Amino acid sequence: MSLTLESGLAQIRFETLAECSVTRARAGLLHTAHGxxxxxxxxxxxxxxTVKGLTQxxxxxxxxxxILLSNTYHLYLRPGHELIARLGGLHRFMSWPNAxxxxxxxxxxxxxxxxxxxxxxxxVFQSHLDGSTHRFTPESTVDVQLALGSDIQMVLDECPEYxxxxxxxxxxxxxxxxxxxxxxxxxxxRMRALSTVHALFPIVQGSMFPDLRRECAEALLELDTAGYxxxxxxxxxxxxxxxxxxxxxxxxxxxxxxRYAMGVGMPDELPEYVAxxxxxxxxxxxxxNARNGYLFTSQGRVIIKHARYKEDERPVDPKCTCYxxxxxxxxxxxxxxQSGEILYSALATRHNIQRYLDIMREIRHAIISNSxxxxxxxxxxxSAEAE
Amino acid sequence: MSLTLESGLAQIRFETLAECSVTRARAGLLHTAHGxxxxxxxxxxxxxxTVKGLTQxxxxxxxxxxILLSNTYHLYLRPGHELIARLGGLHRFMSWPNAxxxxxxxxxxxxxxxxxxxxxxxxVFQSHLDGSTHRFTPESTVDVQLALGSDIQMVLDECPEYxxxxxxxxxxxxxxxxxxxxxxxxxxxRMRALSTVHALFPIVQGSMFPDLRRECAEALLELDTAGYxxxxxxxxxxxxxxxxxxxxxxxxxxxxxxRYAMGVGMPDELPEYVAxxxxxxxxxxxxxNARNGYLFTSQGRVIIKHARYKEDERPVDPKCTCYxxxxxxxxxxxxxxQSGEILYSALATRHNIQRYLDIMREIRHAIISNSxxxxxxxxxxxSAEAE
Numbered sequence: 001m002s003l004t005l006e007s008g009l010a011q012i013r014f015e016t017l018a019e020c021s022v023t024r025a026r027a028g029l030l031h032t033a034h035g036x037x038x039x040x041x042x043x044x045x046x047x048x049x050t051v052k053g054l055t056q057x058x059x060x061x062x063x064x065x066x067i068l069l070s071n072t073y074h075l076y077l078r079p080g081h082e083l084i085a086r087l088g089g090l091h092r093f094m095s096w097p098n099a100x101x102x103x104x105x106x107x108x109x110x111x112x113x114x115x116x117x118x119x120x121x122x123x124v125f126q127s128h129l130d131g132s133t134h135r136f137t138p139e140s141t142v143d144v145q146l147a148l149g150s151d152i153q154m155v156l157d158e159c160p161e162y163x164x165x166x167x168x169x170x171x172x173x174x175x176x177x178x179x180x181x182x183x184x185x186x187x188x189x190r191m192r193a194l195s196t197v198h199a200l201f202p203i204v205q206g207s208m209f210p211d212l213r214r215e216c217a218e219a220l221l222e223l224d225t226a227g228y229x230x231x232x233x234x235x236x237x238x239x240x241x242x243x244x245x246x247x248x249x250x251x252x253x254x255x256x257x258x259r260y261a262m263g264v265g266m267p268d269e270l271p272e273y274v275a276x277x278x279x280x281x282x283x284x285x286x287x288x289n290a291r292n293g294y295l296f297t298s299q300g301r302v303i304i305k306h307a308r309y310k311e312d313e314r315p316v317d318p319k320c321t322c323y324x325x326x327x328x329x330x331x332x333x334x335x336x337x338q339s340g341e342i343l344y345s346a347l348a349t350r351h352n353i354q355r356y357l358d359i360m361r362e363i364r365h366a367i368i369s370n371s372x373x374x375x376x377x378x379x380x381x382x383s384a385e386a387e
Numbered sequence: 388m389s390l391t392l393e394s395g396l397a398q399i400r401f402e403t404l405a406e407c408s409v410t411r412a413r414a415g416l417l418h419t420a421h422g423x424x425x426x427x428x429x430x431x432x433x434x435x436x437t438v439k440g441l442t443q444x445x446x447x448x449x450x451x452x453x454i455l456l457s458n459t460y461h462l463y464l465r466p467g468h469e470l471i472a473r474l475g476g477l478h479r480f481m482s483w484p485n486a487x488x489x490x491x492x493x494x495x496x497x498x499x500x501x502x503x504x505x506x507x508x509x510x511v512f513q514s515h516l517d518g519s520t521h522r523f524t525p526e527s528t529v530d531v532q533l534a535l536g537s538d539i540q541m542v543l544d545e546c547p548e549y550x551x552x553x554x555x556x557x558x559x560x561x562x563x564x565x566x567x568x569x570x571x572x573x574x575x576x577r578m579r580a581l582s583t584v585h586a587l588f589p590i591v592q593g594s595m596f597p598d599l600r601r602e603c604a605e606a607l608l609e610l611d612t613a614g615y616x617x618x619x620x621x622x623x624x625x626x627x628x629x630x631x632x633x634x635x636x637x638x639x640x641x642x643x644x645x646r647y648a649m650g651v652g653m654p655d656e657l658p659e660y661v662a663x664x665x666x667x668x669x670x671x672x673x674x675x676n677a678r679n680g681y682l683f684t685s686q687g688r689v690i691i692k693h694a695r696y697k698e699d700e701r702p703v704d705p706k707c708t709c710y711x712x713x714x715x716x717x718x719x720x721x722x723x724x725q726s727g728e729i730l731y732s733a734l735a736t737r738h739n740i741q742r743y744l745d746i747m748r749e750i751r752h753a754i755i756s757n758s759x760x761x762x763x764x765x766x767x768x769x770s771a772e773a774e
Binding site: 329331 | 435436437439440441442443444465466470473474475480481482697698700710714715716718719721722723725726728729730732733734
């Protein structure tokens with residue numbers, strides 16, 4: 001099945017290559033102006049126009065990353081989207097040849113900032129850098145992301161904390177839908193004058209209420225966008241709830257468009273999201289955990305500071321082909337970690353991202369070879385065993 | 388002229404390829420068990436078994452570093468030389484295929500440690516990590532460096548601060564000579580039982596007193612070592628004095644052996660040392676300055692935080708071929724620096740080390756093509772202009 005989307009806001013093309021006959025998983029190709037991405041895909045996070053500690057060569061040549069995520073909130077504040085635009089856009093600024101997805105900045109405004117005030121038109125917030133006051137509107141965040149030149153952009157949404165009342169969640173979801181319409185209109189208007197190719201994804205919200213999630217997804221359909229995001233996950237809710245929320249709208253969001261679950265997840269959760277029809281994910285976990293000494297392997301987690309690794313000559317993961325694992329021992333990494341050396345962070349991040357990408361490759365291979373249900377069973381039983 | 392040194396402590400071979408007819412500069416080859424090194428050479432510093440922020444692949448494949456320096460004091464304390472020995476030695480521990488030079492730890496003991504007490508047999512000091520008490524003797528530091536397996540090792544010396552009295556400097560220098568004899572004897576004894584190839588360099592001391600420097604060099608000659616180091620520089624003395632001290636013993640140290648000036652210098656000082664017969668240098672300046680935002684270029688220094696670089700699309704040094712300069716703009720590096728991103732440190736260090744290695748290549752080329760005096764004049768006039 002191949003779908004070319006030219007209508008509405010569709011600016012990127014998603015192609016389904018294989019579908020699981022049991023779950024909602026599928027493997028596909030996402031065509032962007034900066035390359036074609038094999039899905040399902042995990043996107044490493046480059047908050048400040050850098051995946052912490054990794055060069056663009058590490059990411060491109062070694063890890064073969066096809067798409068990165070960067071944060072609009074951070075780049076808007078520093079160095080500023082206008083500066084990045086004057087320097088030719090984010091790809092050129094950070095020397096990144098492949099695709100870039102940017103969030104709208106909403107999540108950061110709602111989670112990082114001390115002072116923030118929401119009204120119907122947008123959100124006023126204070127910079128975490130210098131306390132200066134700024135305003136994001138649905139329209140301005142489209143403009144900021146177009147200045148960055150990101151391939152896939154997100155609408156400004158309100159991401160409520162967990163838990164909130166059904167009443168507040170509904171009110172907030174309705175605002176998110178209204179904002180998505182305003183962003184969509186701005187995006188369409190701006191795109192008429194641009195020759196470059198971008199996509200805007202609206203975001204399904206509704207806290208942990210399936211009825212609100214469904215209502216939100218239905219309302220966003222009218223925007224006929226090139227893809228859809230599911231937001232408001234990983235805000236402190238129990239894990240099964242996040243998966244339930246994705247499941248709630250899987251049947252509503254068009255099968256022919258890519259679906260992006262924002263900010264997830266742990267290694268054993270990745271196939272769970274894919275099983276629920278998700279094609280794209282991002283998370284700071286592999287890089288943040290790496291820096292904190294937690295390494296993901298095909299055999300479970302390695303906490304590198306543990307004394308048991310002091311003289312361990314084995315690589316972090318003997319099955320891993322990353323530069324870290326083919327070059328260094330656990331003993332050396334532990335020494336670097338204990339010594340506070342930045343090389344530790346770079347090597348550990350490289351490994352953890354490779355692990356996430358390997359998992360996605362395994363998932364994709366399982367879908368294409370029609371063995372995804374079995375793969376999922378294996379992951380679930382290994383995960384149950386580990387607990 | 389080619390000299391094979393098999394006598395005494397000579398375990399590495401130094402070959403002179405070209406000599407400057409005006410200055411004491413020469414170009415040569417230093418053959419070690421871990422590769423042949425083109426001299427004059429600058430050795431990047433990997434204090435804790437890592438050049439901060441750089442992978443061994445960066446150093447080997449990109450920067451083509453032939454020899455690194457590592458610090459005995461730091462590795463002795465953490466992770467411990469015995470652990471490194473059990474893991475197959477420092478080369479294997481840090482996955483470094485080329486040569487390694489280690490200092491004796493003396494400099495760190497005398498400069499880093501709070502509590503230290505020198506007696507005739509060695510020095511007692513407290514660890515900067517946990518305050519525990521340790522003792523270094525001329526013999527023990529040979530044993531520690533042999534456990535590390537470094538190709539070129541240093542004798543334990545006393546490195547007096549600046550200034551000291553002639554009387555103290557003489558007393559200290561005599562102790563350094565006595566320690567060098569003890570270290571030499573231990574090294575010879577240990578080498579009889581080892582099949583691996585190592586060299587031990589004694590260190591010329593004598594503070595800023597040419598007579599003591601000469602007396603020290605004369606006394607060390609009897610050790611007939613594969614090379615000689617000049618220590619006690621960069622301890623706060625005026626720059627011209629450091630060069631005078633090197634000059635004082637140039638005529639005494641055998642021309643057929645490599646000479647190593649420890650802990651120098653600024654980019655424009657490198658040819659000055661070479662002009663005074665120095666073949667090897669090391670310094671934390673390129674890496675430390677990189678991390679602090681000071682970048683060395685063929686056109687002078689770039690202080691990356693300066694606002695003038697905010698939208699500067701040029702590479703740090705348009706003439707540089709390093710990965711940093713061929714991939715990133717000053718504007719991007721400034722953004723990373725301002726954001727406190729570790730990628731900045733890695734990229735900046737890479738560039739500054741490349742700059743030092745490029746200078747050494749220029750110097751070597753000038754010596755071989757018989758234009759070193761002219762090269763030196765150019766460096767001096769550019770340097771005078773910059774001041």
